[in-house]
Amino acid sequence: xxxxxxxxxxxxxxxxxVALQTSLAPRxxxxxxxxxVRHIAGVDIGFEDKxxxxxAAVVVMHWPSLTVVEQVLERSATRMPYMPGLLSFRExxxxxxxxxxxxxxxxxxxxxxMGIAHPRRLGIAAHLGLxxxxxxxxxxxxxxxxxxxxxxAALGGWTxxxxxxxxxxxxxxxxxxxxxxxxxxxxxxxLESALDWVLRCLTRYKLPEPTRQADRLAxxxxxxxxxxxxx
DNA sequence: GCGACAG
DNA sequence: ATCTTGTCGC
Numbered sequence: 001x002x003x004x005x006x007x008x009x010x011x012x013x014x015x016x017x018v019a020l021q022t023s024l025a026p027r028x029x030x031x032x033x034x035x036x037v038r039h040i041a042g043v044d045i046g047f048e049d050k051x052x053x054x055x056a057a058v059v060v061m062h063w064p065s066l067t068v069v070e071q072v073l074e075r076s077a078t079r080m081p082y083m084p085g086l087l088s089f090r091e092x093x094x095x096x097x098x099x100x101x102x103x104x105x106x107x108x109x110x111x112x113x114m115g116i117a118h119p120r121r122l123g124i125a126a127h128l129g130l131x132x133x134x135x136x137x138x139x140x141x142x143x144x145x146x147x148x149x150x151x152x153a154a155l156g157g158w159t160x161x162x163x164x165x166x167x168x169x170x171x172x173x174x175x176x177x178x179x180x181x182x183x184x185x186x187x188x189x190x191l192e193s194a195l196d197w198v199l200r201c202l203t204r205y206k207l208p209e210p211t212r213q214a215d216r217l218a219x220x221x222x223x224x225x226x227x228x229x230x231x
Numbered sequence: 232g233c234g235a236c237a238g
Numbered sequence: 239a240t241c242t243t244g245t246c247g248c
Contacts, residue, residue, distance in 0.1 A: 045238070047239050082239075084236035091238070113237050123237065144237045182237080219239090 011079055017086050018120065025121040027130055033188045034107060034135045037063050040201065041106035042210025043098075043128065045091040046218035047078065054078045056094035057218035059210060060104045066201065066209050073217055074098035084144070087113060088124040095128060108189075108197065109136040110210040115186035115194075117161055117169035119145050129187025136186030137194040138169070139211050143182055151180045156199055158183075170195055175206045 012020070041060045048055060053075055060070040074097045080090040091113075114123030115138025122130075123144065129136025146163040148171045155176055161169040161184070169184030170191060183198055185191050201208035207215065 045239085047238085050241090051239070082238065084238095087237055118237080125237095138237090140237055142237065143235095145235085 012089055014083065014086065017089050021086075021118075021120040021122040021127075024127070024130060025116070028116060028121065028126050028185070029188045030116070030185045031188075031190050032135075032193050037107045037197075039063065039069060039104055039106045040108045040110060040197070040210050041102075041104075042110050042208075042212070042214035043095060044112040044211060044214035044218040045095060048075075051078055051082070054091065054094040055218055056091070056098040057214045058095070058098045058102055059213040059217055060102070060106055061201075061210050061213065063107075064200075066203070068213060070102065070104045071213070071217055072098045072101050073220075074101065085119050088122070088127040091124055092127060092131070095124075096131065099132060106134065109134055109186065110139050110198070110201070110208060111136055111186060112139060112141070112211055112215065114138045114140045114144050114182065115169065115184035117144060117146055117163075117182060117184035121168070123184070123186075125184070125186035133187075135188040137189060137197060138182070138184040138186045139198065139208065140182035140184070141179070143171075153177075155202075158195060167191070172198060174198065174202055174208070178206045181206070 045056045056074045076094045111125035115125040125138030146161045148161045151171045158170045158172040171180045198208045
């Protein structure tokens with residue numbers, strides 16, 4: 001992507017960040033453009049020390065066995081405060097550093113947070129997918145914007161998430177009697193396909209395996225920067 | 232002006 | 239997100 005290569009030093013002011021999102025959003029591809037999936041990566045970012053340290057976890061899983069192939073945990077100093085709508089600027093630096101250490105090239109990304117279900121259509125999943133130029137799906141646990149009706153109680157049931165007259169995502173029931181997930185296009189994939197992949201990666205938990213594993217790694221207390229490959 | 236507000 | 243113990247329930 002043709003943007004400043006010094007993203008790691010970005011400490012943008014809100015107005016600049018918003019302008020950047022507005023210019024990048026149109027580049028997000030919302031349709032399928034990949035045919036073969038061998039590896040799916042889950043991405044999750046957490047914090048420690050009251051947010052002073054950011055920890056990005058990337059777990060690559062083999063498809064369809066859903067076994068862990070590689071995982072990276074990146075810890076770095078946090079550079080931006082949390083501001084609704086500007087989350088990617090706070091979490092991307094650590095995530096990109098994690099990807100630089102990743103040996104496997106995933107075919108699909110499942111990122112915690114929103115894809116285009118964002119005020120300016122550029123949530124962290126879309127931003128990351130765009131930057132890495134990889135198919136990505138936004139898997140959020142709560143709503144950032146938009147509205148929706150009741151979500152079907154049956155596993156797999158879903159209802160559209162709309163913002164004005166536009167469908168920006170779907171609220172999916174990934175487990176009965178449990179709060180639904182907010183799924184949205186991240187990059188290079190259609191909403192319907194995104195929903196299919198999330199459902200295909202479901203086991204017995206609310207979160208699809210890639211995201212669940214990344215979540216587990218990112219929040220594992222006491223963990224230090226690590227990189228490991230499993231056979 | 233009054234809420235809402237990913238992680 | 240994170241700070242935190244036990245506890246109710248399948």
